[in-house]
Amino acid sequence: MKTQRAAKIQSIANRRKPNRSRSGDAFIYLMLGLTALIMVYPLVFALAASLKPLDELFRFPPRLLPVNPTFDNFADLVVTMGQSWVPFGRYLTNTVLITLLGTAGHLFVASMAAFVLAKYNFPGSKAFFRLVVVALMFSGYVTGIPNYLMLTRLGLVDTHWAVILPAFAAPIGLFLMKQFMESIPMALLESAKVDGASEWRIFWQIVMPNVKPAWLTLIIFSVQGLWNVRAQTVIYSEAKKTLTYALQQIQAGGIARTGQAAAVTVIMMLVPIGIFILSQTQILETMASSGIKE
Amino acid sequence: MSMMNKYLDLRKRNLQDAWYRAKQMRVCYLFLLPFAVLFVTFYILPMITSIRYSFTYYNILEPARFIGLANYINLILQDDVFLISVKNTFIIAVITGPIGYILSFMFAWFINELPRWMRSLAVVIFYAPSIAGNAYFIFGIIFRGDVYGYLNSFLVRTGIINAPILWLTDPKYMMPVVVLVLLWMSMGTGFLAFVAGLKGVDQAQYEAGYVDGVKNRWQELYYITLPNMRPMLLFGAVMSITAAFSVADQTMALCGYPSTDYAAHTVVTHLFDYGYTRFDMGYASAIATLLFITMILTNKAIQSMLKKVGT
Numbered sequence: 001m002k003t004q005r006a007a008k009i010q011s012i013a014n015r016r017k018p019n020r021s022r023s024g025d026a027f028i029y030l031m032l033g034l035t036a037l038i039m040v041y042p043l044v045f046a047l048a049a050s051l052k053p054l055d056e057l058f059r060f061p062p063r064l065l066p067v068n069p070t071f072d073n074f075a076d077l078v079v080t081m082g083q084s085w086v087p088f089g090r091y092l093t094n095t096v097l098i099t100l101l102g103t104a105g106h107l108f109v110a111s112m113a114a115f116v117l118a119k120y121n122f123p124g125s126k127a128f129f130r131l132v133v134v135a136l137m138f139s140g141y142v143t144g145i146p147n148y149l150m151l152t153r154l155g156l157v158d159t160h161w162a163v164i165l166p167a168f169a170a171p172i173g174l175f176l177m178k179q180f181m182e183s184i185p186m187a188l189l190e191s192a193k194v195d196g197a198s199e200w201r202i203f204w205q206i207v208m209p210n211v212k213p214a215w216l217t218l219i220i221f222s223v224q225g226l227w228n229v230r231a232q233t234v235i236y237s238e239a240k241k242t243l244t245y246a247l248q249q250i251q252a253g254g255i256a257r258t259g260q261a262a263a264v265t266v267i268m269m270l271v272p273i274g275i276f277i278l279s280q281t282q283i284l285e286t287m288a289s290s291g292i293k294e
Numbered sequence: 295m296s297m298m299n300k301y302l303d304l305r306k307r308n309l310q311d312a313w314y315r316a317k318q319m320r321v322c323y324l325f326l327l328p329f330a331v332l333f334v335t336f337y338i339l340p341m342i343t344s345i346r347y348s349f350t351y352y353n354i355l356e357p358a359r360f361i362g363l364a365n366y367i368n369l370i371l372q373d374d375v376f377l378i379s380v381k382n383t384f385i386i387a388v389i390t391g392p393i394g395y396i397l398s399f400m401f402a403w404f405i406n407e408l409p410r411w412m413r414s415l416a417v418v419i420f421y422a423p424s425i426a427g428n429a430y431f432i433f434g435i436i437f438r439g440d441v442y443g444y445l446n447s448f449l450v451r452t453g454i455i456n457a458p459i460l461w462l463t464d465p466k467y468m469m470p471v472v473v474l475v476l477l478w479m480s481m482g483t484g485f486l487a488f489v490a491g492l493k494g495v496d497q498a499q500y501e502a503g504y505v506d507g508v509k510n511r512w513q514e515l516y517y518i519t520l521p522n523m524r525p526m527l528l529f530g531a532v533m534s535i536t537a538a539f540s541v542a543d544q545t546m547a548l549c550g551y552p553s554t555d556y557a558a559h560t561v562v563t564h565l566f567d568y569g570y571t572r573f574d575m576g577y578a579s580a581i582a583t584l585l586f587i588t589m590i591l592t593n594k595a596i597q598s599m600l601k602k603v604g605t
Contacts, residue, residue, distance in 0.1 A: 020407075020511055028404045035401065036419045039478065043422060045444075046432045062447050113329035122319035123312040128330070135337050136532050137589050139540035141562045142582040145569045146343035147336060149354075154335075169332035172483075199321045220425075221483075228427050233570060244427070251431055258435065268427035276425060277418055284417075287490035291525020292532070 043269065049262035050074070057259050073259035080250060080260060086238045088246075095227065095243035098160050102167035103222040107215060109168045114177035115203050119189060129178065133292065135171040144233065151234055162234040163242075167226055173218045179289045180214040181207065213282035220283060224272040244268065341586070347579035354573055365580035376581070378556045379564040382469065383539065386560065387592075389473050391538035394480025395530060401481065402488035403515065417489055424482035430544050433475050437461035437548070465557030468549050472558055475544055482537065484530030491526035495519060524600065531596045539589050542566060561585050 044064070049057065051069040081088035116122070117129050147166070148157070156162045184207060192202050230245045247268060251261040276283070316323070348365055352358035369376050405416045423429065436444045439460040446458040461467045499518050508514045520527075542562035545551075549558035552567070561581060569578030 024511060025407070028407055032401070032404050032408070032416060036416065039423055039481075040419050042432050042436070042478065043426060043429060045436065046429055049432070049435065058442055062442065062444055109328045109332065112325045116322040116325040120319060120322050122322045123316045125322070125326075128326070131338065132333070133532070134590070135333070137536045137586070137593065138337055138341060139536055139562070141540060141542065141565055142586055143337065143340040143344060145575050145578055145582070146340035146347065149343065150335060150340055165332060166336035169329055169336055171333070171337065174329060174333075199325070203325070224425050248428070251428075261431070262435075265427070265429055265431055269422075269425075269429045272425040272427065273418070273422050276421065280414055280417060283486065284490040284493065287487045288494040290487045290529050291491065291523075292528040293525050 046262055046265045046269070050259065050266045052259065052262075054259060073263040077250070077260045077263050080257075081246070086241075086246075090239055091241060091243045091246040094160065094240060095229075098163050098229065098242065099223055099226040101160075102164040102226045103219055105164065105168040106170055106173050106222045107218050110170070110173040110177055110218065111208065111211070111215075112203065114174050114181050115207055117174075118178045118181035119184070119186065119207075132171045132174055136175060138171075148233060157234055158237055158240065160235070160240065163226070163229055163231045167222060170222065170225070172221055176217055176221075176286055176290055177211070177214050179291070180211055180217075180286050183289055184210055213285040216279040216282040217286035220272070220275050220279060223275060227271050228268065344579045344582050344586075347576050348583045350576045352575040352579075354575060358576065361576070365577050366584070368577070369580055369584070375556055375559060376561075376564055379559045379561045382557070382559055383541065383561040385469060386473060386476065386541050387535075387538040390476040390480060390541075391534055394477055394538070395484065395534045397477070398481050398485035398530065398534070399488050399527075402485055402492055403519070405489060406492040407511075417486075420481045421486060424479045424485075428543070428547065430475050430479060431547055433471070434462065434548055437471055439463055462549050463554050465555045468553060468558045472541075472545050472548065475548065476541060479544075480534070480537070482533060484533045487526045487529050487533075488523070491523050492519065495522045527600050528597055531600060532593060535589055535593050535596065539585060539592075 048065050050073050051071070052066040053068055053070050053072055056063075056066055056068070078088065081091075117125055151157045151162045156165065188206060189202055192206055197205070228244050229242055230248065231242055232245055235241055247264040250257055250264055253261065347358060349360060349362060350358040351361050351364075401420055405413055405420070408416060438444075438446065439458060439462060441447055441450060441458045443458065443461070445461065446455075449455045450458065459467060461471050495518070499522070500514065503514055503518050508517060540562050542560050545553065545558040545560055546563060546566075551563060553559060562585070565578050565581040565585070568574045568581065
């Protein structure tokens with residue numbers, strides 16, 4: 001009986017997925033293929049539109065792919081931005097600065113908190129984490145007004161810190177990092193402790209190098225949020241405004257700016273999608289531990 | 295009396311114990327401190343302040359004046375536009391929330407069946423729309439109301455319609471278009487968690503399943519995959535509820551602000567209107583509070599539903 005069962009296990013292990021029907025596979029491939037086309041169409045459309053010369057943008061009947069692709073729209077964009085009151089480079093610097101500082105700070109601050117929440121049990125730790133999970137549900141608009149008042153009181157309105165400091169404490173980053181750090185074996189930390197390492201050394205030299213996949217995940221979520229930040233309610237000096245804000249002014253420029261608007265869309269989507277493509281494997285590794293445990 | 299004393303004694307001992315442990319773990323609090331300070335300042339305090347302001351009249355220039363429940367009463371009994379926005383948000387949340395959530399899971403599951411190299415490509419294609427900045431702007435060109443709009447031009451040429459349809463300004467079509475765009479963007483963080491979770495299910499369980507007679511992929515999904523995925527399902531639900539209830543950017547970008555007859559006016563658009571255009575902060579805070587309570591309650595209901603999955 002036992003050998004029979006073992007033989008059955010062996011024969012099953014040789015095939016990859018023994019309980020899959022051919023027709024089911026076909027159905028899945030078909031569904032995925034069709035939906036993938038729908039998903040990718042608007043993005044290809046944006047890319048195509050950004051490469052079309054003016055006469056093709058308004059051709060009737062319109063066609064998806066450009067006949068004579070050109071970078072005119074991108075060149076025009078530079079010209080338009082060059083005529084703006086504040087030079088284009090300024091907006092770009094602002095956004096890059098906000099994104100870099102905000103992401104670096106977030107990674108550091110959130111990892112430190114995640115480390116103790118994941119690895120030590122101290123009074124208040126469970127309650128604090130529950131609060132963070134609830135905060136996953138705060139959308140920016142809901143807390144926007146009191147947040148503005150808070151920033152005013154702290155004297156941070158109309159500085160880049162008004163965007164950077166709140167980004168440090170984004171709840172999603174702490175959440176993902178904490179869930180991921182739980183997989184680090186406690187024995188590793190305890191042996192370091194026995195060897196006389198301080199908590200700080202354990203964190204910096206043992207835990208952090210072990211959670212590199214989670215870094216990338218925090219980085220992409222943070223970059224994605226900060227790169228797209230408009231911040232028009234907390235920053236009003238033109239020279240401090242973000243790239244997204246400036247670009248959206250162009251998108252709002254109506255039909256005459258259709259080509260440039262498409263170019264803007266392409267520039268804005270390339271950064272987050274590019275980072276995701278480069279770091280997909282590590283991100284998925286982190287997300288595997290993202291669940292909310294009961 | 296002695297029971298009471300004993301109870302108090304116990305409480306005191308517990309507190310002393312907690313205090314002792316807290317002192318032992320001092321360094322933990324130091325690690326937590328930077329995050330905790332910023333988190334409380336920029337997330338928790340604003341939320342509490344918002345609830346407090348919802349009971350006041352506050353226009354930023356004058357000090358807030360306590361007016362009890364007047365904001366809430368006005369919202370529900372007087373403000374027709376608010377009721378329209380609730381209806382729209384409700385439609386959006388009920389359609390895009392669950393459908394987006396189920397689609398995210400289904401496609402993550404389908405993708406998990408693919409060979410390795412195709413899997414990576416598929417994940418990028420399905421996830422890209424949700425992180426592509428404001429790429430939804432492109433739907434403004436596809437659904438443009440004149441004959442140069444791509445959809446209109448296609449429909450006119452094929453003879454299905456003989457005059458262009460004002461997709462984004464005619465109240466009849468605005469909501470369906472918005473729902474379509476939101477579904478396009480719905481494969482977000484939850485989707486990613488599902489893809490990762492599916493990959494992480496222990497292969498030994500599937501093999502045990504084959505032996506124990508799990509006949510097809512649906513049985514496998516129900517008996518092995520779903521129970522293993524429960525934590526990701528809970529996380530995905532939180533993300534999708536938040537997204538579904540806070541829709542505003544897309545409707546404002548596509549249908550305008552305000553939209554024709556408020557046909558694409560959502561609760562957050564309404565909040566935006568009172569908070570940032572009319573500076574009636576008390577009223578806007580009342581809207582925010584109601585929205586937040588709705589989100590928490592929905593979340594509680596969904597979480598308790600999901601806990602029953604596969605058991």
